[in-house]
Amino acid sequence: MPETLSAAPQSFDDLLSEAAVQTPTEFYNRLREQEPVYWNPRWNGWIVTGYRDVMAGFRDHERLSSDRFAGPFAKDMADSGSRYRQLIDFMNHWMFTKDRPYHTHLRSLVNTAFTPRSVEVLRPRIQQLTASLAESLRGRDRVNLMAEFAFTLPVIVIAEYLGIPPESRENLRAWSDDLGAVVFFQGGNQDRFETGGKAMEQLAELIRPIVRDRARNPREDLISGMVHAELDGDRFLEDEIISNVVLMVFAGHETTMNLIANGVVAFDRFPGEWQRLADDQGLARTAVEEVLRYDGPIRALARWAREPFELSGRRIDTNDRVLLVQHAANHDPTFFPHADRFDVGRWPNKHLAFGQGIHTCVGAPLARLEAQEAFAYLAREFSAVEVLTPDLRYSRNLVSRSLLGLEVRLHER
Structure with missing residues (x-):
């Protein structure tokens, strides 16, 4: 433990505690x-919670x-890699796990295919799907x-955007969960590398023939x-395409699913904001x-230090782990006035939910469009x-804010 830091209360040490997972704010x-x-x-690392420090x-x-x-x-991945080679090899091609220059190679190529224009043309289809799915929920006591x-x-x-056949979609949730x-x-899951490895194999088996067909x-x-x-x-090499398609399948629905569910909970707690949105769809x-x-x-997302430096008076040493908690940063009252208030008209709103810099979430425009x-x-x-x-109840893990279930009633106007 660094000598410069006095010990904080022991209750802050367990990042998978009931308080940290269920009430992170x-x-x-x-x-x-x-x-x-x-x-x-x-x-065994630094937890960073202030807006300016997390942004930096x-x-x-x-x-x-x-x-x-x-x-x-590296050691955890190397130990796991000896048993779950395909899982580790494919994760090693994921954009968000890599630095420059390899990250630049991946991101630049993805950006040539995954453009704002290619996302925006999906809006009519997303509107159609939203209406169809929502209408099937109408008039029910519990959804x-x-x-x-x-x-x-x-x-x-x-x-649909990737070109994955409809009959394969039912398995995507289970594979993505693993x-x-x-x-x-995920805390308490001792078998996560084994089940994750099997899920990666199944996803690769699904995607590889699609990639080869699209080449022809x-x-x-x-x-x-x-x-x-x-x-x-x-x-791209073939395995680079497969691995990043797996990432998009996983992140492409996981992030938006949680965004929609968490938003519904927020609107339930602040019903006046729901009516504001109903009255002004431009919001x-x-x-x-x-x-x-x-x-x-x-x-939160993890990093590690390549070299020593100072952050808000603390010395970060080489190889120190650093957890950037954007949930905490987004509630920093020194940057967001009335941070505890849910305000659908808040603007500007320079939150860090999708990260910042070169690792800003590539799928953010699609997630925003679907949620809007x-x-x-x-x-x-x-x-x-x-x-x-x-x-x-929320999934007991370090990174995502994911509800385990959400039942609602939709009230007719």
């Missing part, structure tokens, strides 16, 4: 007030690394919103775009940004979406 607010850059001996961490690509296969994370809407909408959208246990550092018979989908993407003579854009700030789908259309339609058609689940 209160947990990290207290920690930020006492130790905004805190050495956590249990996690996301943008510091020289001194802070995202590479999960080097530095202090499983996670299974019947928050999951279903984004999984159909990302599968993969998420590895990606999100390109279509108007994202896999075709990636297969034929070229930038200054640089192209859909700022409403989604406020959901992302108030209770976004990702709580979902909230706008639901608020227009229903006077309230009432949360019925008496005790909301």
Whole structure:
């Protein structure tokens, strides 16, 4: 433990405690007030909770690394890699786990296929799907919103966008859950690398023949775009395409599912904001940004130090782990006035829900579009979406903010 840091209360050491997982705003607010850059001996790294420090961490690509296969994370991956080779090899091609220059190679090629224009053309289809799914929920006393809407909408959208056959979509949730246990550092799951490895194998078996078919018979989908993407003579290798399609399948519905579900909970707690959105559909854009700030789908992301440096008076040493808690940053009252208030008209809203810098979430435009259309339609058609689940429970992991279930009643206007 660094000698410069006095010990903070022991209650802050367990980042998978009931308080940290179920009520992260209160947990990290207290920690930020006492130790905004805190050495956590249990996690064996620094916990960063202030807005400016978290922002600086996301943008510091020289001194802070995202590479999960080097530095202090390397041993865990190497140990797992000896048994789960395909899982580790494919994760080693994921954009968010890599630094420059390899990250630049991946991101640049993806950007040639995954453009804002290619996302925007999906809006009519997303509107159609939103209406169809929501109408099937009308007039019922109890609706499983996670299974019947928050999951279903984004999984159909990302599968269609990528070009994955409809008959394969039913398995995506289970495979993504198993993969998420590895990606999100799920606590108490001793078998996560084994189940994650099997999920990766199944996803690769699904995607590889699609990639090879698109090489011969390109279509108007994202896999075709990636297969034929070229930038200054640089192209994807087949395994790079497969691994990043797996990432998009996983992240492409997981993030939006949690964004929609967490937003419904926020609107339930602040019903006046639901009516504001119903009265002014133009607020859909700022409403989604406020959901992302108030209770976004990702709580925190890890980095490690390439070299020593200081952060808010604390010395970060080489190979120290650093957890950038964007959930805490997004509730920092020194940056967000009335941070505890859910305000669908809040603007500007420079939240950190999708990260910052070169690792800003590549799928953010699609997630925003889906959530905008979902909230706008639901608020227009229903006077309230009432949360019925008496005790909301969240997945016990370090990274995501993911409800385990959400039952609601949609009240007719």
